[in-house]
Amino acid sequence: MAKVLMKGNEAIGEAAIRAGCRYFFGYPITPQSELPEYMSLHLPKAGGVFLQAESEIAAINMVYGASGSGARVMTGSSTPGIALKQEGISYIAGAQLPCVIVNMMRGGPGLGSIQPAQSDYNQSTRGGGGGDYRLLAYAPASVQEMVDYVQLAFDKADEYRNPVLVVGDGVIGQMMEPVEFRATAASDLPPKDWATTGTGGKRPPNIINSLYLDAEELERHNIHLAEKYNRIKENEQRWESVGLEGAELVIVAYGTTARIAKSAMENLNRQGKKIGLLRLITLWPFPEKGFAELDEATKDLLVVEMSMGQMVDDVRIVNEGKRGVHFVGRSGGVIPSTALVEEKILEILERSE
Amino acid sequence: MAVVFERTKGLTPISTHYCPGCTHGIIHRLTAEAMEELGVLDQAIGVAPVGCSVLAYKYFNCDMHEAAHGRAPAVATGIKRVLPDKFVFTYQGDGDLASIGTAEIVHAAHRSENISVVFVNNAIYGMTGGQMAPTTLAGQRTTTSPLGRDPAHAGYPIRISEMLATIPGATFIERVAVDSPANVRKAKRAIKRAFEIQLEGKGFSLVEVLSTCPTNWGIEPPNALKWLKENMIPYYPLGNFRDATKEEVSDGQ
Numbered sequence: 290m291a292k293v294l295m296k297g298n299e300a301i302g303e304a305a306i307r308a309g310c311r312y313f314f315g316y317p318i319t320p321q322s323e324l325p326e327y328m329s330l331h332l333p334k335a336g337g338v339f340l341q342a343e344s345e346i347a348a349i350n351m352v353y354g355a356s357g358s359g360a361r362v363m364t365g366s367s368t369p370g371i372a373l374k375q376e377g378i379s380y381i382a383g384a385q386l387p388c389v390i391v392n393m394m395r396g397g398p399g400l401g402s403i404q405p406a407q408s409d410y411n412q413s414t415r416g417g418g419g420g421d422y423r424l425l426a427y428a429p430a431s432v433q434e435m436v437d438y439v440q441l442a443f444d445k446a447d448e449y450r451n452p453v454l455v456v457g458d459g460v461i462g463q464m465m466e467p468v469e470f471r472a473t474a475a476s477d478l479p480p481k482d483w484a485t486t487g488t489g490g491k492r493p494p495n496i497i498n499s500l501y502l503d504a505e506e507l508e509r510h511n512i513h514l515a516e517k518y519n520r521i522k523e524n525e526q527r528w529e530s531v532g533l534e535g536a537e538l539v540i541v542a543y544g545t546t547a548r549i550a551k552s553a554m555e556n557l558n559r560q561g562k563k564i565g566l567l568r569l570i571t572l573w574p575f576p577e578k579g580f581a582e583l584d585e586a587t588k589d590l591l592v593v594e595m596s597m598g599q600m601v602d603d604v605r606i607v608n609e610g611k612r613g614v615h616f617v618g619r620s621g622g623v624i625p626s627t628a629l630v631e632e633k634i635l636e637i638l639e640r641s642e
Numbered sequence: 643m644a645v646v647f648e649r650t651k652g653l654t655p656i657s658t659h660y661c662p663g664c665t666h667g668i669i670h671r672l673t674a675e676a677m678e679e680l681g682v683l684d685q686a687i688g689v690a691p692v693g694c695s696v697l698a699y700k701y702f703n704c705d706m707h708e709a710a711h712g713r714a715p716a717v718a719t720g721i722k723r724v725l726p727d728k729f730v731f732t733y734q735g736d737g738d739l740a741s742i743g744t745a746e747i748v749h750a751a752h753r754s755e756n757i758s759v760v761f762v763n764n765a766i767y768g769m770t771g772g773q774m775a776p777t778t779l780a781g782q783r784t785t786t787s788p789l790g791r792d793p794a795h796a797g798y799p800i801r802i803s804e805m806l807a808t809i810p811g812a813t814f815i816e817r818v819a820v821d822s823p824a825n826v827r828k829a830k831r832a833i834k835r836a837f838e839i840q841l842e843g844k845g846f847s848l849v850e851v852l853s854t855c856p857t858n859w860g861i862e863p864p865n866a867l868k869w870l871k872e873n874m875i876p877y878y879p880l881g882n883f884r885d886a887t888k889e890e891v892s893d894g895q
């Protein structure tokens with residue numbers, strides 16, 4: 290198929306529809322409102338339902354109901370709205386239902402700003418709802434990747450019976466780029482024989498539930514969930530690495546920030562420096578395997594984020610004290626410049642010489 | 643020998659966890675019988691609340707969802723939008739529906755979601771040990787209104803049926819009680835009518851059922867029925883508050 294020029298948020302909507310999503314429940318919030326707007330026009334044409342809920346709390350609970358009834362369903366929001374969805378997300382994870390949640394991150398805390406940010410890293414990877422649960426979280430860095438990962442997210446959600454988060458920042462949502470909608474590989478997904486569709490008099494009732502009053506039973510459930518999360522950790526880590534071989538310093542970043550970091554890297558490499566880039570595509574599971582590929586020559590890691598430094602904790606954990614871990618970032622909706630990143634790199638290189 | 647009474651097929655053959663004399667059990671039976679009589683059990687998807695009836699998903703003999711506290715109408719909306727031809731109902735207490743879940747119930751009514759709601763008003767938070775509910779009567783003692791509910795401090799008890807009846811999308815709103823055999827029969831008729839309205843595709847229906855909580859009221863079951871009659875019914879009058887299906891007929895005349 291030929292490429293079309295599309296705004297990030299709209300491309301997400303189109304990708305979801307092509308992935309078989311027929312239900313969208315959401316509440317308006319900048320900078321992702323183009324997604325519900327797109328869905329309100331195009332989902333009905335595809336035989337689906339768009340419904341503007343009274344709140345993000347209601348929206349995520351509609352997702353819970355729709356998913357439990359066997360549908361491919363999605364919701365989208367931005368930082369404060371995703372915060373409101375956390376209870377529902379915890380229920381969906383507890384009841385082991387698939388769904389896709391898009392977060393176009395904006396500045397926080399509180400009402401923050403409507404400018405792009407990456408300060409929901411902790412919320413995306415640790416979750417804000419109660420209990421031992423995890424979300425597979427993709428962080429695409431271009432509109433094309435957004436499209437590809439939204440489509441994949443629906444399959445992964447069904448495969449693992451778990452909510453999948455697709456995390457962008459305001460920049461990716463608003464940016465226009467050429468995209469191609471590729472047919473997704475026919476996936477071999479298990480039938481949704483657990484869905485509540487009415488027994489039809491043919492089977493015992495199905496129950497969608499996350500309540501286990503017996504402590505031992507809940508523990509068994511949590512062990513079962515943990516096994517699933519371990520499988521996700523083993524199989525679903527994704528990252529992109531550029532120029533790791535012989536790199537003195539490797540930048541660690543994701544999303545829009547990774548694109549800025551890449552430009553900084555290229556500028557410095559042209560000047561004869563040896564800089565690499567490790568770009569996270571999954572925030573959770575954290576791509577530990579990518580870090581195992583780091584070269585012996587690499588002495589320093591520079592984490593670049595549009596936040597006050599959240600992912601830097603995970604980089605320190607995986608680093609196990611082997612290399613210097615540094616951070617540079619802007620927050621509040623300010624996008625870090627390539628110059629800022631280059632300056633920081635030069636400063637680190639100078640110090641370690 | 644003629645069979646005069648049988649357990650409804652709408653309930654699973656397990657005993658419930660409700661306290662002796664609690665009228666949740668009667669309301670379960672009425673809900674289940676109505677579904678059985680209308681022949682919708684194999685088409686039904688119910689949504690259980692958080693409250694004493696949290697385990698309703700084990701008792702109703704049909705597909706069930708357990709919702710978060712107050713969110714049952716949103717969950718039911720999601721189900722019904724996916725399966726518009728199936729029968730979808732929620733069963734909710736007054737803390738669940740009239741406090742934490744007011745936004746969800748108001749907007750489900752406002753959209754005239756084609757779902758049915760069985761709303762159990764027992765004027766207290768049963769499950770958590772007898773705290774004040776939005777429906778707790780003025781002067782009523784609870785564990786968080788130990789001196790009796792003071793409306794100047796905590797507001798007056800909320801009348802959900804009257805409030806919802808002002809919403810154009812609320813097709814059918816009726817308040818009933820289960821304090822006497824006659825009222826139980828009326829309650830059954832109202833629940834069945836509410837369910838029929840959904841099956842006719844006419845939109846949102848809700849039946850508020852005045853119910854007892856002998857345990858947390860601190861009143862033994864027979865006197866709890868009396869307390870309901872003498873204290874709750876005067877503030878929460880029984881009757882139909884809206885039946886848009888009849889209004890349609892009278893408009894046409």
Ligand SMILES: Cc1ncc(C[n+]2csc(CCOP(=O)(O)OP(=O)(O)O)c2C)c(N)n1
Binds near residue numbers: 695734764769
């Ligand atoms: C978000 C959340 N807040 C509070 C609770 C605790 N809680 C459980 S049941 C309940 C009140 C239930 O009262 P009601 O809906 O009147 O039902 P009843 O138990 O009286 O039948 C509360 C506050 C909870 N489970 N979840």
Ligand code: SF4
Binds near residue numbers: 664764768769854855
């Ligand atoms: S606590 Fe009250 S409402 Fe709950 S089961 Fe006992 S009597 Fe019924």
